[in-house]
Amino acid sequence: MNVGILTIGNELTSGKIQDTNSAMISRAIYLQGWTLARMMSVGDDFDAISDALRYLLGHVDGLVATGGLGPTADDITTAAIARAFGLELYTDEAVLAHVRAIFENRGLHWTENNAKQAVFPSGARIIANPRGTAAGFALYREGKIIAVIPGVPVEARKMLAEGVIPLFSAAFPDSALQVKSRLFRLTGIAESAVDEAIAGDNLAEAGVSVGFYPNFPENQLVLTVRERSNETADEKLENACKIIEARLGRHIFARDEESLADNIAKIMTAKRLTLSTAESCTGGMIASRITDIPGSSAFFERGAVTYSNASKEALLGVPAEALERYGAVSEETARLMAEGIRRSSGTDLGLAVTGIAGPAGGSEEKPVGTTFIALASADKTVCRHFSFRWDRKRNRTIAAESALLMLWRYLAEDGRDGE
Amino acid sequence: MNVGILTIGNELTSGKIQDTNSAMISRAIYLQGWTLARMMSVGDDFDAISDALRYLLGHVDGLVATGGLGPTADDITTAAIARAFGLELYTDEAVLAHVRAIFENRGLHWTENNAKQAVFPSGARIIANPRGTAAGFALYREGKIIAVIPGVPVEARKMLAEGVIPLFSAAFPDSALQVKSRLFRLTGIAESAVDEAIAGDNLAEAGVSVGFYPNFPENQLVLTVRERSNETADEKLENACKIIEARLGRHIFARDEESLADNIAKIMTAKRLTLSTAESCTGGMIASRITDIPGSSAFFERGAVTYSNASKEALLGVPAEALERYGAVSEETARLMAEGIRRSSGTDLGLAVTGIAGPAGGSEEKPVGTTFIALASADKTVCRHFSFRWDRKRNRTIAAESALLMLWRYLAEDGRDGE
Incomplete structure (x- = not known):
């Protein structure tokens, strides 16, 4: 089943508000196993609405339209749709009584323009609005179904799930598929290298679609399977996940809704390890x-944001001579910072970052982006040198991400086992 | 001038990601005084892209298309557009060299599929991408202009402003109005109160449109003026700004691109004051x-993230007895934290936050959201008590914002003058 979305409103075409309904509806459509063929937005304009309707109905079996159902003069969706199909308008007395009752219950002053919310094209099937005054409606034309609901997101979400999706399913009963997907959060690998790594696995031929979405500073890989049977969908997805884990395992730091920090927290807590941090350029991130x-709070003891040299001495015990000799941004200082915060806080691990985020502060020898990240444990201190090439904001973000990744790698690969 | 937007990508039609480009672009179009006639989204599909192109070009003079310019197999926008217009593809050697150089500079492994990002339809005018590898391009067909830029929002935003808008203005020179706008960042005032405050000023009648956009945790007020003459536009905007400053001055903490932290930095630097912070629930934010x-670094000396009681004692000198008597989340502890970090770091000001962000840790007496923010100076320590009612993430965000606002108010109203 091909589905289209038409969102209507001058507040959308002027960029005043972000259209969140389109993404919400398209996700619901996708999870039903239907195909979202077109999404369109137009202003509150008779010609644009009717022209968009005609275009969309040439490409879809079901159309969800939102917006323009309110009481004010610029809400013309119902009238525009009726006109596009040559339908008369009528007032539904039951809906009118319902809208009036809402006004009374809320102690609101009734004005006549609100009666507009009880007007529908003839032949429309009413879609109830449990959260507001504007009801929606559905029309069946030429083997297609058009559902119209308000643009207010909380109302639209509920009416989509309880009103629109059931009507679509009833109208196209053979079209529903079982859709399963898994998201992998990846680091340290480019889209092109992912493509290469899984090129030989013929995932597409096996009915598994692979999507790659850069989402700075991480990349996301999404596997999706659509099948008639629930069991086949599960099986295909699990097989594909095994392939991804085998090919890209090192780069996967979280799955589905997990974040990197979530996974660090889980391992830290399970292993009963404690952590303190010392940050210079990342400044508390x-x-x-x-x-x-x-x-x-179960594992994080404290953090020091040591922007000045004095604070690096006072809070981390980094000797003034070391700062003078190697500089605040150096491997030596990063190591001393990590060891210092670990020692002064009495934690198992100390994580430290020092770097030049920019735009100023760079030199020939240490350009903007030069960053050292050190992780101190009882056994050893490891330090890595990075050269980031972004602006200040992103240099800081990627430095914080890289520090968390270093910690996660240590915990996942080298850390001592739970006691 | 009528403008259309076409956003392309399966991540949009599947609802995986929210399309923020459409709103960003439509806002920019609106601010130019142009009309946004249609916005459409389609998946990475040859037929859908070419069909949508044809439809949109029937309704607009200029079209902005985003997405599908990356290196992987599903990025087909360039090929689809070339096919729709019957154009050959060619590799631009200068762009190819540029993309290769970016890979080298970032130390990334080059794979041949990246060369795709240097392929364009013949006759295309290249639109540079200062923030990424995928360049954009513009085509002129039948008196219309089609501009194609990547879907990555930070790249799209910059290329729209620096590449697309100038090309559109040049192609349709008569359509441009002089559009001037000013953004005010407000705190502590609701939309209805803003409406009331400026109700008597007849801004709309004077040709100034007023938009109000809640943007957690701040509110934004935008004045927009569209005039044929540059001078009239400037004059009208300045007059309206004076009215807004007079009516709402107290609530305005920043204007246009400034952030709250920017303004704090400016005043701190001008007054040669120094700052240190002590954070519990905000954890470094x-x-x-x-x-x-x-x-x-000119004014920020250090920050302490004192999650544990031990760290509040060690780094801030908060006595164990005080923590035991009043609790870690209390006015007394907040005051001691602010005074402690000020003293130990030797700064002019000490700013401290302690609170219960949730979801756990609340009690009958101190529910989740209970937060104390203290600001210590040489003369006095002030402390405010907040009861936030959000989730953990937003409680932390609004606590950090409130602390910065307290500091800003102090600096703007009470701080000693520059010396």
């Missing part, structure tokens, strides 16, 4: 991402 | 927002 996780 | 500003 690492601590902030870790403490974003509920329950992080 | 305040330090991170401050150090996001280039040059913040």
Whole structure:
């Protein structure tokens, strides 16, 4: 079944508000196993609405239209759709009584323009609105179905699930598929290298679609399977996931809704390890991402944002001579920072970052983006040198991400087992 | 001038990602004084792209298409557009060299599929991409202009402003109005109160449109003027800005592209004041927002993320008895934290936050959202008590914002003058 979406409103074509309905509806359509063939937005304009309707109905079996069902003069969707199909308008007395009752219950002043919300094209099937005054409606024309619901997102979401999807399923009963998908969060690998790594696995031929979505600073790989049978869908997805894990396992730091910090928190808690951080260029971003996780107080002891040399001495015990000799941005200082915060806080691990985020502060020898990340444990301190080539904001973001990845790699590969 | 937008990608039609480009582009089009006639989204599909192109070009003079310019097999926008117009494809050697250089500079492994990003339809005018590898292009067909740019939002935004809009203006020179706008970032005032405050000023009658956009945790007020003459536009906008400043001045913490942290940085630097922070529930967010500003090292000395009681004692000198008596989340502890970090770092100001972000940790007496923010200076320590009612993520965000606002108010109203 091919589905289309038409969102209507001057607030969309002027960029005043972000159209979130299209993504919400398209996701619901996708999860039904239907194909979203076209999405369109137009302003509150008779000709544009009727022209868009004609175009879309040339490409889809079912159309979801949202917006323009309110009481004010610029809400013309119902009238425009009726006109496009040559239908009369009528007032539905039951809906009118319902809208009036809502006004009374809420103690709102009734004005006559609200009666517009009880007007429908003849032959329309009413779609109830449990969350607002504007009801929706569906029309069946030439073997196709057109569902019209309000643009208010909380209303649209509920009416889509409870009103529109059931009508579409009833109208096209053979079209529903079982859709399963898995998301992998990847790091340190480019889209082209992913393509190469799985080129020989013929996933598409096996009915598994592979999507790759850069989402700075991570990349996301999504496998999707659509099948008639639930069992076949599960089986195909699991087989494909095994292939992805085998080919790209090292680069996968989280799956589905998990974040990198989630996984770090899980391992830290399971292994009963504790952590402290010392940040220079990232200025608190690492601590902030870790403490974003509920329950992080179980393993996160403290963080120091040591922007000045004095604070690196006072909070981390980095000797002034070392700062002078090697510079605040150096492998030596990063190591001393990680060891210092670990020692002063008494944690199992100390994670430190020092770098030049830019735009100023770079030199020939240490250009903007030069960053050192060190991780200190009881056994050893490891340090990595990065050369980021972005602007300040992204240099900081990728530095924080790289530090968390270093910690995650250590925990996943080298860390001592749970006790 | 009528403009259309075509966003391309299976990630859009599957609802995987929210299309933010359409709103961003439509806003820019609106601000130019042009009319956005149609917005459409289709998947990565030859027939859909070419069919949508034909439809849109029947309704618009200029079309902005985004997405599907990457290196992988599903990126087919360039090929689909070339096919729709019957154009050959060619490789632009200068662009190819540029893409290769980016790979080299970033130390990425070159794979041949990346060469695809240097392929264009014959006759295309290249639109440079200052932020990524995929260049865009423009085609002129039958008196219309089609501009194609990547779907990555930071790249699309820059290329729209620097590449597409100038080409459109040049192609349709008579259609451009002089559009001027000013954005005010507001805090502590609701839309209805703003409406009331400026109700008597007849801004709309004077040709100034007023838009109000909630953008958690701040609100944005945008004045827009569209005039034939540059001078009239400037004059009308300036007059309207004076009215807004007079009516809402107290609530305006930044204008246009400025952030709250920008303004804090400016005042701190001008007054030669220094700052340190002590954060519990915000976990580094305040330090991170401050150090996001280039040059913040001039006034930001250090930050302590004191998650544990031990760290509040060690780094801030908060006595164990106080923590036990009043609790880690209390006015007393907030005051001691602010005074402690100020003293130990030797800065003019100390800013501290302690609170219960949730979901766990709340009690009858101190429910989730309970937050204390203290600001210590040489003269006095002030502390405010907040009761936020959001989820963990937003409680943390609004706590950090409120702390920065408290600092900004102090600097703007009470701080000592520059010396």
